Amino acid sequence: MPEATHPPEGAAPHQPTPDKSESPLTASPQQKLFKRLDVVTFKNVSKTFGNGHEAKLALQDINFTIEDLPHVGELITIVGPSGCGKSTLLRILAGLKPHFPPTSGEVLVLAKPVTEPGPDRGLVDQKYSLLPHLTVLDNVAFGLRLRGVARSERIARAQEWVKKVGLEGSEKKFPSELSGGMQQRVAIAATLILEPRILLMDEPFGALDPGIRLRMQELLVQLWNEQQSTVFLVTHSVEEAVYLGDRVFLMAPNPGRLIDILKVPRPAEPPEASRRKPWFIDFCQALLRRLEEESPAPQGVKV
Numbered sequence: 270m271p272e273a274t275h276p277p278e279g280a281a282p283h284q285p286t287p288d289k290s291e292s293p294l295t296a297s298p299q300q301k302l303f304k305r306l307d308v309v310t311f312k313n314v315s316k317t318f319g320n321g322h323e324a325k326l327a328l329q330d331i332n333f334t335i336e337d338l339p340h341v342g343e344l345i346t347i348v349g350p351s352g353c354g355k356s357t358l359l360r361i362l363a364g365l366k367p368h369f370p371p372t373s374g375e376v377l378v379l380a381k382p383v384t385e386p387g388p389d390r391g392l393v394d395q396k397y398s399l400l401p402h403l404t405v406l407d408n409v410a411f412g413l414r415l416r417g418v419a420r421s422e423r424i425a426r427a428q429e430w431v432k433k434v435g436l437e438g439s440e441k442k443f444p445s446e447l448s449g450g451m452q453q454r455v456a457i458a459a460t461l462i463l464e465p466r467i468l469l470m471d472e473p474f475g476a477l478d479p480g481i482r483l484r485m486q487e488l489l490v491q492l493w494n495e496q497q498s499t500v501f502l503v504t505h506s507v508e509e510a511v512y513l514g515d516r517v518f519l520m521a522p523n524p525g526r527l528i529d530i531l532k533v534p535r536p537a538e539p540p541e542a543s544r545r546k547p548w549f550i551d552f553c554q555a556l557l558r559r560l561e562e563e564s565p566a567p568q569g570v571k572v
Contacts, residue, residue, distance in 0.1 A: 305336075305337040305339070306337060306379045306380040307334050307335060307336055307337065307377070307379075307380065308335045308336065308337050308378070308379060308466070308467065308499045309333075309334070309335040309362065309376075309377070309378055309467065309499065309501075310333075310334045310335075310375075310376070310377040310380075311331045311332055311333050311334075311358075311362075311374065311375075311376055312332060312374055312375040312376075312377070313330050313331075313332060313373065313374040313375070314328060314330070314331040314332070314358075314361065314371045314373070314374035314375070314376060315328055315329050315330055315331070315371060315372050315373045315374055316328040316354070316357055316361065316368065316371050316372050317372045318367070326524040326525075327354045327357045327524065327525050328354040328357055328358060328361075328371070328524065328525045328526070329524040329525065329526050330374075330526065331354075331358060331374070331526070331527050332527070333518070333527065333530065335499055340497060341497060342493065342496065342497035342498050342499055342500070343499050343500070343515045343516070344493055344499075344500040344502065344513055344514055344515050345499070345500065345501050345502070345514060345515065345516050345517075345518060346502045346503075346504060346509070346510035346511075346513050346514035346516075346517050346518065347359070347501065347502065347503045347504070347510075347517075347518040347520060348503075348504055348505070348506070348507055348509075348510035348517060348518070348519060348520070348556070349519060349520030349521060349522070349525075349560065349564075350505075350521075350522055350560060350564045351505070351522075352522045352523070352525070353520040353521055353522040353525045353526075353564070354520060354522070354524070354525020354526075355471075355503040355520055355525075356368075356471050356472075356503055357525065358503075358520075358525075359392075359469050359471050359501060359503050360471075361376060361383075362376060362378075362383065362390065362467075362469060362501065363386055363390055363392050363469050364383050364384065364385045364386040364387065364390070365386060365392075369383070378390070378466075378467065379466070388463065388465065389465060389466040389467060390465055390466070390467045390468075390469055391460040391461070391463055391465030391467070391468050391469065392460070392469045392470075392471070393453075393456050393457055393460050393468070393469070393470045393471070393473050394470070394471040394472065394473060395453075395471070395472050395473055395474070395475045395476045398456055399444040399452060399455055399456060399459075400444075401443065401444050401445060402443075403443070403444075404440065404441050404442060404443055405431060405436060405439050405440050405441070405442050405443075405444075405447070405455050406424065406427050406428065406431060406440040406441065407427075408444070408455050408459055409427040409430050409431055409455060409458045409459045409462060410423040410424055410426070410427035410462070411459060412459060412460075412462060412463045413426065413427070413462065413463070416463075426462055427458075427462065428440070430458040430459075430461065430462045431458060433458065433492065433495075434454040434455070434457060434458045434488065434492075435454065435488070436451060436454055436455065436458075439451065448481075449476055449477055449478075449481070450477055450478075450481040450484070450485060453473060453474065453477065453485060454485075454488070456473075457473070457488075457489070457492070461492060461496060464496075464498075465498065466498060466499065467498065467499045467500075467501070468493075468496075468498055468499070468500045468501070469500075469501050470489075470500065470501065470502040470503065471503045472503055472504055472505065473485070473489075473502070474486065474504075474509070475504070475505065482509075483539075483540045483541065486509065486512060486513060486540050487539055487540065489502075489513065490513065490536055502514075507553050507556050507557055507560075508540075508544060508549075508553055510556075511533055511549060511552055511553055511556070512536055512540050512543050512544065512549075513536065514533050515532070515533065515535055516530055516531065516532055516533065517530070517531045517533055517556070518530055519531065519556065519559065519560070521560070521563035521564055522563075522564055523564075528559075528563055529559070531556075533552070
């Protein structure tokens with residue numbers, strides 16, 4: 270398994286504040302018996318599509334563990350060229366066919382094997398996945414409706430989330446009346462209202478204009494700080510991966526494999542300001558060079 274490297278020189282590393290109440294020096298006997306479960310574990314996971322001479326090895330021997338960080342959470346970005354298995358990895362974790370199950374290896378969520386999709390994992394991708402016949406408010410509340418939550422409660426919670434994602438005044442609009450950025454805000458609200466333990470995002474901002482994309486990155490950081498959940502975000506953009514990630518998973522193709530895990534400081538300022546910092550520029554350039562070494566023609570990698 271690749272070892273996580275240290276943050277770039279000149280950047281203050283993110284250090285989660287330890288929960289002193291759970292320190293071995295101060296913990297009660299009951300607390301000492303309690304061990305936090307790892308959020309996600311991949312053990313020697315490989316995936317092959319097809320059979321015989323048409324078989325294609327999409328992922329090979331993926332190994333990593335995401336620990337539980339109470340009151341902090343973690344955002345893991347996954348970056349690499351097209352065809353390196355980023356989306357396959359994410360969909361295996363989501364339990365979605367045909368990517369799931371893996372051909373070999375094991376995937377655990379909170380120490381239990383993944384066998385199917387579940388409410389502990391929420392997925393947002395660039396297709397928005399909104400219901401065209403429902404309004405913004407009803408789209409956001411739809412998951413709660415499926416869970417049997419009373420209408421008054423789900424509408425109240427949906428209104429709160431519409432406000433959080435900056436769509437007040439658009440509650441009665443339909444998806445066809447919204448811009449791409451607004452549709453993605455609805456999709457994010459509709460997922461986060463369900464409070465998944467793990468949020469999976471497959472290039473959620475890939476289809477957006479650059480300016481809107483930066484605003485959506487800021488919004489994601491803001492909501493993530495409130496939720497304190499574990500987030501996996503797939504992207505082609507090295508800059509997006511470095512800005513958003515606590516850790517960056519670097520992947521290479523032919524076959525898809527995890528070649529490095531890098532620690533990055535948690536963002537404390539807007540993306541435009543971060544991207545002007547010398548350490549940020551140098552770090553992104555170093556990642557691009559690494560990707561070029563692993564994949565001679567990385568057409569899918571963009572800065």
